[in-house]
Amino acid sequence: MTANDSANGGASKFSIDDISGNRTPFTVEANARSHSLYVDDGGRIGSRTSTPSTEIHTIDGDTPTLRLQQDGSSGFAPQTWDVAGNETNFFVRDVTNGSALPFRIRPGAPTSSIFVDVDGDVGMGTSSPGSQLDIRDTTTDVVLSLNAPNNTAAITSTISTGAIALGFATDAFAVNVATNGNAAAFLFKQNGDLMVPGDVITSSCPTGCGPADFVFAPDYSLMALADLREYLSENKHLPNIPSADEMSAGVSLTWMQMRLLEKIEELTLYTLQQQALIEGLSQEVSQLRKLAP
Numbered sequence: 001m002t003a004n005d006s007a008n009g010g011a012s013k014f015s016i017d018d019i020s021g022n023r024t025p026f027t028v029e030a031n032a033r034s035h036s037l038y039v040d041d042g043g044r045i046g047s048r049t050s051t052p053s054t055e056i057h058t059i060d061g062d063t064p065t066l067r068l069q070q071d072g073s074s075g076f077a078p079q080t081w082d083v084a085g086n087e088t089n090f091f092v093r094d095v096t097n098g099s100a101l102p103f104r105i106r107p108g109a110p111t112s113s114i115f116v117d118v119d120g121d122v123g124m125g126t127s128s129p130g131s132q133l134d135i136r137d138t139t140t141d142v143v144l145s146l147n148a149p150n151n152t153a154a155i156t157s158t159i160s161t162g163a164i165a166l167g168f169a170t171d172a173f174a175v176n177v178a179t180n181g182n183a184a185a186f187l188f189k190q191n192g193d194l195m196v197p198g199d200v201i202t203s204s205c206p207t208g209c210g211p212a213d214f215v216f217a218p219d220y221s222l223m224a225l226a227d228l229r230e231y232l233s234e235n236k237h238l239p240n241i242p243s244a245d246e247m248s249a250g251v252s253l254t255w256m257q258m259r260l261l262e263k264i265e266e267l268t269l270y271t272l273q274q275q276a277l278i279e280g281l282s283q284e285v286s287q288l289r290k291l292a293p
Contacts, residue, residue: 062086067095202254209255212262215269222269238263 002015002024012030017023028036038046046052048059058064065084072078082093092103105113115123123129125136135142165176172187172195187195214220223231223239237243241259242251 200253205254205258206252209252209258212258212265215262215265222266225270 002013002017004013005011013027015024015027018025033048035046035048035050038050038052040046040050040052044052044054045056046059047057049057058066063084063086065082067080067082069080070076070078078096080095082095084091084093087107089107090105091101094100094102110125112123112125112127115127115129117123117129121129121132121134123134123136125138126134135144164178165174167174167176169185169187172189175186175188177184177186184197186197189195215222228239231239235243240262
């Protein structure tokens with residue numbers, strides 16, 4: 001045990017020296033603060049506290065920190081990490097690379113903000129994720145936000161079989177989907193347009209939008225053209241079709257397609273009625289011509 005360096009101007013300290021190994025495994029400098037290292041009767045270690053409440057308990061007035069430093073002595077590249085916390089956040093600092101903060105948690109974050117289950121599933125807002133990524137919120141709508149600088153970053157990732165990629169293309173948000181090596185991109189344009197590389201297929205529709213073939217039923221009552229003319233004069237739109245004001249609030253495309261098909265089928269019936277009338281008049285004209293002197 002050594003108290004102070006023997007050399008003139010040496011350090012004022014207390015140390016335990018390994019004379020055989022020429023090492024000093026333990027040193028306390030003069031003026032070290034009280035309880036710089038404290039081991040209580042339960043084996044708990046306190047740093048700057050004489051009342052440690054956990055196995056290792058450290059106290060500081062500003063951002064208590066644990067440093068993990070790989071110094072390169074074993075042949076691996078030097079790298080230093082800090083794990084710290086303060087009134088602003090708990091964080092991991094990448095000291096070697098510009099002291100970036102790749103991981104941060106704000107005080108007050110709810111329980112299970114990020115949860116990794118035994119099978120690797122990740123829950124956000126839940127401790128029982130039911131899929132590879134399960135996001136839940138019991139107080140508001142769940143929102144997943146994707147942002148890129150100036151919203152112009154193109155998607156450059158290669159999509160393999162069964163993959164999906166989300167990102168920004170020029171003037172659009174893109175959803176890339178791949179199945180069996182064939183990729184397709186859906187673009188949501190900034191002007192509100194949706195560009196789909198294939199057909200849009202629906203399996204259901206709102207109440208009352210079923211197939212329009214009922215128009216061809218024997219008991220279907222086709223509106224007389226005179227009544228249709230009066231209806232158009234009063235309402236300025238076809239029967240069973242929303243007005244312009246009603247459509248400005250939005251309309252189901254599936255429902256509208258069925259209604260337009262209904263109008264086409266009614267138009268076909270009107271055309272057939274007119275054709276029958278034309279053929280009847282043509283026969284009458286032909287008979288009258290035969291009777292003419």
